[in-house]
Amino acid sequence: MGNIFKDKLFGLVVPLIAIGFGFLAGGVIMLLSGNNPIDGYVALMQGVFGEVYYFGETLQRMTPLIFSGLAVAFAFRTGLLNIGVEGQLIVGWFVSVFVGIVIEAPMIIHLPLAILAGALAGALWGFVPGILKAKFQVHEVIVTIMMNYIAMHVVNHFIRNFMLESGQRTAFINDSASLSSDFLTSITDFSRLHWGFLIAVAACFVMWFILWKTKKGFELRSVGYNKHASSYAGMNVNMNIILSMSVSGAFAGIGGAMVGLGTYNYANILPSFTNLGFDGIAVALLGSSTSIGIFLSAFLFGGLKEGANNMQSQAGVAPELVEIIIALIIFFVASSYLIRWIYSRLQSKKEGK
Amino acid sequence: MEYVIEMNNIRKEFPGIVANDNITLQVKQGEIHALLGENGAGKSTLMNVLFGLYQPEKGEIKVRGEKVDVTDPNVASKLGIGMVHQHFMLVQNFSVTENIILGSEPTKRGSIDLRKAAKDVADISDQYGLRVDPTAKIEDISVGMQQRVEILKTLYRGAEILIFDEPTAALTPQEIKELIQIMKNLISEGKSIILITHKLKEIMQVCDRCTVIRRGKGIGTVNVADSTENSLAEMMVGREVSFEVEKTAAIPKDQVLSIKDLIVEDARGIEVVDGLNLDVRAGEIIGVAGVDGNGQTELIEAITGLRQPKGGTIHVSGQDITSYKPRKVTEAGVGHIPQDRHKHGLVLEFTVGENILLQTYYQKPFTKNGVLNYPKMYEKARQLIEEYDVRTPNEKTLARSLSGGNQQKAIIAREVDRSPDLLIAAQPTRGLDVGAIEFIHRKLVEERDKGRAVLLVSLELDEVLNVSDKIAVIYEGKIVALVDAKDTNEKELGLLMAGGKKGVGETK
Numbered sequence: 001m002g003n004i005f006k007d008k009l010f011g012l013v014v015p016l017i018a019i020g021f022g023f024l025a026g027g028v029i030m031l032l033s034g035n036n037p038i039d040g041y042v043a044l045m046q047g048v049f050g051e052v053y054y055f056g057e058t059l060q061r062m063t064p065l066i067f068s069g070l071a072v073a074f075a076f077r078t079g080l081l082n083i084g085v086e087g088q089l090i091v092g093w094f095v096s097v098f099v100g101i102v103i104e105a106p107m108i109i110h111l112p113l114a115i116l117a118g119a120l121a122g123a124l125w126g127f128v129p130g131i132l133k134a135k136f137q138v139h140e141v142i143v144t145i146m147m148n149y150i151a152m153h154v155v156n157h158f159i160r161n162f163m164l165e166s167g168q169r170t171a172f173i174n175d176s177a178s179l180s181s182d183f184l185t186s187i188t189d190f191s192r193l194h195w196g197f198l199i200a201v202a203a204c205f206v207m208w209f210i211l212w213k214t215k216k217g218f219e220l221r222s223v224g225y226n227k228h229a230s231s232y233a234g235m236n237v238n239m240n241i242i243l244s245m246s247v248s249g250a251f252a253g254i255g256g257a258m259v260g261l262g263t264y265n266y267a268n269i270l271p272s273f274t275n276l277g278f279d280g281i282a283v284a285l286l287g288s289s290t291s292i293g294i295f296l297s298a299f300l301f302g303g304l305k306e307g308a309n310n311m312q313s314q315a316g317v318a319p320e321l322v323e324i325i326i327a328l329i330i331f332f333v334a335s336s337y338l339i340r341w342i343y344s345r346l347q348s349k350k351e352g353k
Numbered sequence: 354m355e356y357v358i359e360m361n362n363i364r365k366e367f368p369g370i371v372a373n374d375n376i377t378l379q380v381k382q383g384e385i386h387a388l389l390g391e392n393g394a395g396k397s398t399l400m401n402v403l404f405g406l407y408q409p410e411k412g413e414i415k416v417r418g419e420k421v422d423v424t425d426p427n428v429a430s431k432l433g434i435g436m437v438h439q440h441f442m443l444v445q446n447f448s449v450t451e452n453i454i455l456g457s458e459p460t461k462r463g464s465i466d467l468r469k470a471a472k473d474v475a476d477i478s479d480q481y482g483l484r485v486d487p488t489a490k491i492e493d494i495s496v497g498m499q500q501r502v503e504i505l506k507t508l509y510r511g512a513e514i515l516i517f518d519e520p521t522a523a524l525t526p527q528e529i530k531e532l533i534q535i536m537k538n539l540i541s542e543g544k545s546i547i548l549i550t551h552k553l554k555e556i557m558q559v560c561d562r563c564t565v566i567r568r569g570k571g572i573g574t575v576n577v578a579d580s581t582e583n584s585l586a587e588m589m590v591g592r593e594v595s596f597e598v599e600k601t602a603a604i605p606k607d608q609v610l611s612i613k614d615l616i617v618e619d620a621r622g623i624e625v626v627d628g629l630n631l632d633v634r635a636g637e638i639i640g641v642a643g644v645d646g647n648g649q650t651e652l653i654e655a656i657t658g659l660r661q662p663k664g665g666t667i668h669v670s671g672q673d674i675t676s677y678k679p680r681k682v683t684e685a686g687v688g689h690i691p692q693d694r695h696k697h698g699l700v701l702e703f704t705v706g707e708n709i710l711l712q713t714y715y716q717k718p719f720t721k722n723g724v725l726n727y728p729k730m731y732e733k734a735r736q737l738i739e740e741y742d743v744r745t746p747n748e749k750t751l752a753r754s755l756s757g758g759n760q761q762k763a764i765i766a767r768e769v770d771r772s773p774d775l776l777i778a779a780q781p782t783r784g785l786d787v788g789a790i791e792f793i794h795r796k797l798v799e800e801r802d803k804g805r806a807v808l809l810v811s812l813e814l815d816e817v818l819n820v821s822d823k824i825a826v827i828y829e830g831k832i833v834a835l836v837d838a839k840d841t842n843e844k845e846l847g848l849l850m851a852g853g854k855k856g857v858g859e860t861k
Contacts, residue, residue, distance in 0.1 A: 213724055213725055213727075214723050214724050214725060215714065215715050215720040215723050215724070215725055216723065217725075218707070218714055218725055221703075222700050222703065222711070225700045225701070225702045225703065226696075226699075226700045226701065226702075228696045228697050229696065229697050229698065229699060229700050229711070230700070231659065231679060232657070232659060232679060232689070232691060232697040232698070233679070233680075233711040233712055234678070234679040234680025234681075234682075234683050234712065235680075236678075
């Protein structure tokens with residue numbers, strides 16, 4: 001009975017310890033590479049909080065991460081591993097930009113339409129692996145990985161052949177479909193912060209609401225925990241799998257729309273994956289698939305990536321170090337079993353004495 | 354020294370709960386010592402203390418008269434203590450021999466000496482009469498043989514004292530007989546055995562002495578020869594228990610369930626239900642008796658919509674439900690207590706309340722416009738928890754943390770509360786202790802008296818005989834006999850279940 005409380009507490013302890021270990025190990029690496037870790041971390045912190053510009057950019061960076069984190073988490077709650085967030089995000093980005101360019105309408109119609117188009121594109125990209133899983137038991141991991149490549153190359157094809165404007169990118173979207181905000185830009189010293197951030201915050205709430213407050217969410221979670229009991233209780237397991245993948249894809253698609261309509265206002269030929277989708281896996285993992293957790297870990301990862309710039313210019317630490325820290329944090333979260341084991345060892349030692 | 358194991362005044366606490374409170378267990382050399390208690394009484398905790406998985410707060414452990422500190426299972430192993438776990442710890446795609454030597458492999462020049470291992474295993478299995486095929490893979494052998502592999506594992510590591518944790522839970526009657534013989538062989542070879550169980554019959558059959566614990570407290574140790582099933586049950590539960598299910602004669606009314614020429618294939622495509630006919634009327638309990646694997650599972654799955662029949666029809670209260678999906682079957686008035694409560698009955702990571710609402714969450718007032726009304730749900734859950742005496746800290750506790758009996762009560766609350774015309778109870782008391790069994794049997798009879806049709810499917814003959822009004826014997830996918838529970842006995846049923854007297858009393 002006391003275990004429940006312990007488990008809840010543990011859900012918080014493991015990510016925190018993992019983050020601590022990650023930074024610790026990062027410090028050691030800085031030492032080994034001849035840098036002063038304290039200087040490095042001070043520069044990193046200043047690179048996030050030191051100027052409003054940095055902070056604005058951090059929020060801008062975390063916006064798509066929130067969406068990709070939510071997408072991964074939503075599928076995961078239904079027992080599915082959506083590795084295809086990257087591809088869903090790419091198609092969402094492209095389709096929303098496409099709508100943003102070709103349609104002329106007042107903002108009140110145009111902007112929601114563009115976002116919705118991105119969501120639908122992402123949903124379609126999630127629907128395909130969903131239906132293959134439900135109907136033919138094809139593992140979603142394989143299909144979603146392949147769908148990533150399809151997404152990237154199809155989008156590149158369309159841009160290259162039909163929409164190329166200058167260099168590697170499309171034309172800018174019409175202002176009526178843009179999330180850019182003069183107001184947000186001006187208060188953050190001309191960062192690229194846009195309204196999408198608020199939409200991301202709202203999306204956190206939406207996911208929480210769907211999963212924990214609605215009938216569908218009840219079914220999705222039930223299917224995620226126990227397919228057999230769910231079908232015994234009359235739930236349509238296959239429908240829920242398809243739905244979950246589609247909604248997950250929609251989250252990712254909106255994430256892409258945020259990048260396309262907010263950060264860049266165009267789409268470009270991608271030489272490689274954006275990694276925004278793949279980072280979503282890390283965000284969801286560190287945030288233990290909860291809305292609040294995802295928001296916080298998206299902030300952490302967004303901050304790390306933003307702060308890396310300043311860390312390089314001020315303390316001379318290679319920005320790749322941040323990637324190492326992120327990788328280590330994920331490593332430690334994934335090895336929570338190890339942390340648990342060490343923790344219980346310490347605990348029983350204490351009891352033994 | 355007379356005692357091979359002494360656990361004196363053991364106390365083990367977990368946050369907020371005392372799992373073992375001053376328990377003493379003394380096992381003599383060469384005896385089978387039963388450790389009896391209800392689910393959650395603290396039997397497993399005590400054995401985990403002995404096995405080194407937990408450290409006690411108070412008390413001492415002596416092995417062969419010497420005080421020892423069992424700090425982890427390796428120490429226990431060195432002391433000659435071996436545990437045969439209830440849930441086998443075997444590698445499915447390894448051979449029997451590989452599983453037995455796992456962790457203490459004999460090596461020759463750095464590589465595993467499989468030939469020596471196979472010989473050692475054969476020697477031990479000969480010595481104790483433990484028949485196994487050393488080269489067979491675990492996934493291909495029966496549960497009974499898997500258990501023998503578990504026993505061999507402990508013997509291979511030189512165990513002198515064997516702990517059996519609920520060893521008969523997963524076995525067929527025949528396998529239980531063999532196991533009892535194995536235990537007797539072990540004793541005659543000088544081993545000592547601690548048998549954790551709540552099955553009184555087995556204690557009476559094989560054990561020399563019995564230590565009873567109740568709610569974490571040691572109640573005492575008795576000689577089995579001086580006790581009866583009733584006296585042991587009383588010690589365990591703390592009050593008198595009745596094994597007889599009290600009930601009046603059934604008054605059958607309208608036909609509720611009618612199954613005609615039902616054919617159902619199992620997952621491999623074999624017709625395991627093969628032209629089955631069965632009727633159940635309101636106000637009666639029909640028990641389906643049969644050896645496991647004669648189509649019981651598939652029969653239930655077909656009725657409840659989890660498996661699509663290949664042929665035949667199923668009617669409930671006149672409604673043809675043959676091709677219905679589970680939810681429509683439920684709504685047609687069928688309640689189902691599934692045989693595997695962890696697989697089908699519960700979502701263990703959901704709260705007790707959510708599980709109680711698992712069949713009705715989508716209905717008003719629990720869902721309105723697609724949004725759940727949790728306060729209403731939990732209000733309903735609280736009411737049922739109270740009514741069905743589900744012992745849980747509260748309705749928001751995870752179902753996983755409840756004892757088996759209380760999990761089953763939650764399922765029964767959910768299924769019975771909907772007032773289904775037909776209540777299907779599949780192995781409703783499997784793995785439960787006396788108190789919970791009593792409760793469940795009483796509930797089934799109560800439902801019958803309220804005019805429900807009850808279909809009880811069980812592998813326990815006692816249960817079928819005690820609870821049912823009529824018994825349908827299932828053999829190779831057909832009902833081969835329908836007998837009055839009053840007019841039959843275990844022996845006759847046993848014969849019928851084995852396919853004997855085939856054709857006599859066949860229902861058509």
